[in-house]
Amino acid sequence: MGAEVVIEGLTKSFGKQAIWRDVTLTLPPGEVSVMLGPSGTGKSVFLKSMIGLLKPDRGKCVINGVDIVTCSERKLYETRKLFGVLFQDGALFGSMNLYDNVAFPLREHTRKSETEIRKIVLEKLEMTGLSGAEKKLPGEISGGMRKRAGLARALVLDPEIILCDEPDSGLDPVRTAYLSQLLIDLNAQIDATILIVTHNINLARTVPDNIGMLFRKELVMFGPREVLLTSDEPVVEQFLNGRRLGPIGMSEEKDSAQMALEEAQAAAGHHDGSTEDVRGIVPQLQPTPGLPERKGVRRRKDRVMKILHTLPPAAQEGIISSLTPEERRRYGIPESAPDRPFAGAHRGELPPDDVATVPGSPWREPAPRPGSQHARPPRDRGRS
Template identity: 80%
Template sequence: MGAEVVIEGLTKSFGKQTIWRDVTLTLPPGEVSVLLGPSGTGKSVFLKSMIGLLKPERGSCVINGVDIVTCSEHKLYDTRKMFGVLFQDGALFGSMNLYDNVAFPLREHTKKSESEIKRIVLEKLEMTGLSGAEKKLPGEISGGMRKRAGLARALVLDPEIILVDEPDSGLDPVRTTYISQLFIDVNAQIDATFLIVTHNINLARTVPDNIGMLFRKELVMFGPREVLLTSEEPVVKQFLNGTMDGPIGMSEEKDSAQMAAERAMFEAGHHAGGVEDVSGVPAQMQPTPGLPERQGVRRRKDRVMRILHTLPAEARETIIASLTPEEQRHYGVGPARQTARINNRGDVPPRHHSGQLPTDQVAQLPGAQWQAPPNRGQGST
């Protein structure tokens, strides 16, 4: 199973410019998470900070008891071996064929024989759909193939955590869907923890178990996908629909005068752009038939059902509706019962994710083994 990543109060600046501050979230082990946000909000900087390439000013990033922010260089070097990273353009060596590109980490960081390296490299190339292409140079293949080769290289050291930076960069919508399917398939096979940074709304709505969003130097929210996809937060709705109507502008945020001027323009009939009303929670992508089920799915359901009573009303309804009748009985919940509960209590503010219910109204988890981490601060679930 992939490693849990616990981030608390992480703050990063370049000189006097704060990139983001007090970011607190937990990446659950073996689950797929996505980080959204407008361009320039520091999403790639966040990935680099997680693996120690950049040093935050405050906070902690703890993996298997090691704080990446404060640990020694020796500890940092060892902990980095737990990571696999897929960069935006694949970051392949142009003078090496795909085989040597994928073999590079094994030759640099292990003492494996060439026969063992060959076995591993061919296995990872097959896993990413590149069997037979091992002799090709990066310049001889498509952008989608370069992405897959970069993923194969990220997998050769059997990482517990995989970081993916803008996987749709340079890809058309169809190839983006194929690479999205590949992430789900790899997660099903190795049960690693994924964090994907993306602007692609289709990927964000159909792939992850959890979604977070950075805006105005802060983490707007992070939690189960149903929370963000049903959120009424203006910045979240604007981003998911890709419209000009909302707080995000060309320079990340608008002032009140610009928002008022644009509002008058839209009310006068000018189209705000974007897609028309992307709402609701679509079905999540599943592993390709013939592959094992994702182990993270069951752990996620147990974890989410433990915190169900703390989530906003619409997210609760969506989560319960997604359960089979057997699962609803297993967890002791049902749509009618939940609707009555919502009517009696009212909604919970989406930023705070807090609330209490009588013990007999909290979802039951008979026989559940995975224990959710304690709540570590606002926005972490």
């Protein structure tokens, strides 16, 4: 299983220019997460800070007990081996063919023989659909193939964490769809923790288990995909629908006068750039038939059901409606229960009979019914 990444209060600036501040989130192990945000919000800087290429001003980034912000250079070098990184342009060496590009990390960081290296390189090229292209130079292949070659190189050290910086940039919608499926298939096969930075709304709606968004130097939100996809936050709604009307402007921040002008124009019938409201939960991509199920899906559902009562009503409704009959039985939700937010959800409270139970979970014991001879004192919920 991939490593968990715990980020607390991470802050970065260049001189007097603050990039983002007090970013706090946790990348759950073995799950796929996406980070959204307008151009210029520091998403690529965030990835570089996670692997120690840039040093944050303050905060923590803890991976397997190591805080890469404060650890020694030697420890940082070892921790970086847990990462595989797909850069925006693939970052391939132009004078090397694809085989040598993919083999480079193995030759640099291991003492494997050329026979072992060849076996690993050909395996990763096949995994990314590049079998037979190993002798080609980066300048002789398409942008989509360069992306896949960069991904193959990111996989050769069997990373626990994979970072993808705008993997869809420069690709047409069809190639982006293939790349999205490839990332899901990789997660099914190696169970790695994956973080994708993207502007592609279709990818963000169909691929990840969790979604976050950076805006105005802050992390607007990060959590289960259903929360952001049903959010009524103006910046989230504007970004998902790709419209001009909202807080995001040509520069990141839009002043009140510009917002008032655009609202007046929209009220007068001027088109704001959007075509339809794409908010709402759509089915998530599944692994290609024949591949194993994603282990992260079960872990994610267990985790989300534990915190279901704390989520917004629209997200609750989407999560419940997505459960299969078997999952409803697993979590103690009657199959006849309507797909609606639980009563009291806005207060973080649930009637005892409405609490979803997760097998083996320390979260909460099923409440005894009044008069039951099996009633017992309530369990200490300090761990909830």
